[in-house]
Amino acid sequence: MTAKARTAAVLTGWALLLALAWVLGQVKLAVTEGRHQLGAMPLFGSWEPHLDATLLAPILVGAFLIAFLPAAAARWRWRWAAAATALAAVAFSLALTVAHSHPRTWTDLDHHYAGNVHLVDDAGGPAAFLAHYTRLQLDGVYPIHFQSHPPGLVMFFWGADRIGLSGLVFQNTVIQLGVAAAVLAALAIGRDVAGSASPAAPPRSSSSPRPPTGTTPPTWSSRASPCPPSPAWSSPRTAPAPAPPPSPRPEACSPGPRSCCRSRPRCWRSRC
Template structure:
């Protein structure tokens, strides 16, 4: 039933733009050229273009191997190697998918586009001054306004690529490699989290779904993949601290707060990671253990905020002005009547129908009461997506923007019956290959 609903939702989102239904369309006040540029493959951002590339054969082989051997290997491998292998396969899978579009177009050149962070890096010659004046340059129309992606995010995102350039790793290839490695490490972080809040068998069943998730299409190469990896490790460390699965839970909790605090200076939307964090805290050993994990996490997160305040950037000022910048751009022509539900169709494309099947099995009250860990993680990610959708600050491109939330959902594949898991894993792999070969995605 869940898969049927998901498939119908996707079909409707692709068909409706061609039915001339007034404001129920991906773009209003648009010429045919503008429609093609920004809504050619709505609800996904890209262009219809059947193609193959250097990554086609490796992607097919990795996907086939994950379907055929993945569940068995994940079940039998020594546990300490499961997160590492999940990460390695996820990285190879994501890189292969990117290379279907070619080395320059699919990987090295992605983050050098006119509206991307790397175009702004050469202009940052004085980091303290850039931070002090950051909010003054958010709104469009100023003589020195930030380019689109820089203005739409807190300064942590730009600083990352500036620092990368300062240590001699400038250019699109190095930036892409950072996003690839950190973004795909989210798969390992989620495996660790699932084992911590549920059990090892569940984590092993989730690993193949995370390793070859369709989200990899947008993890490589986009800064949002990097954001997703940072946030995922923050949640993983918080889970370890709350469940007291480490020797120094307070120290690990502090590290979690450091990562989660940094994440909200990468993307304003990552404040919604508070919902998956709450899900993790609800699985704590007891109330006291949860508080002992939360307290140092909050303190270190506030320390990150304090550093930015001292440097001259106040998060709430940036958030207020970025909303103004948002409505100055194409968002004003993207009607909520379409994107309120088409965003969710993009999520289905990003996580795969196999993951949707797993989510359909998450609404089992008896199972939730017996072992709530993975169920709460799934609900936390779904709640973050719902709030983001209703905010009207995420209309279109959500297959990329919502990566910090959607990367968690393929883990729901662990809830499927063991006899059908390989089948649903194959559905995810085939779906990802189809999208990447038929649509030239913008990311």
């Protein structure tokens, strides 16, 4: 299977997984009494099919990333490839936002979190807000997102507002930074898992031959190599070097890769 075929298979599988999650959510709604306060994909929500020019943004961006990113990641160093993948996720997220038809696409974070920072001041400050947060969660005093999430995000926007950071631009920048951070974290975890799963180098055998006393070890690398090995050990340092033999004919040279024969100037031109 080629790289493009594998990419297409992964994207298709992901889309089918989202569809299956939505089907399971609909089954849960059908067999459960009461009303779920969840209207988001993948488990819940509703499909809103539409076809207009805004769909060109995610289609074009997605096609470009599928064509460019795998080839670039295969050539670049890991850090550059990870940074490019994070930027690609941000670009695709913005492209999907352009094509999204919900009226709260750009104001969702403000509606659920940033717009409710006054609750911290109403409670008497951060200490009082956090001291009674879980009790008021159970009482249903807070909005629906506060009832099922910890107070970290609203506290972040409360602190940012104290230093002059607020507004829709800042809020959506925080969202995109979260997208990039999630992608980088997933890549780092995958790299660590793949690195720890790689087989370790086999231990060196204690029965490997050692050079006789007064000799020098060979200069060729100990890693596996297609080059034919040279004589096991050279003559003692104290012994004079023997006279070189006459140049053999090209047929006497052992064939091998060009990189292996560069150390044999007499034969690599004819056989490598």
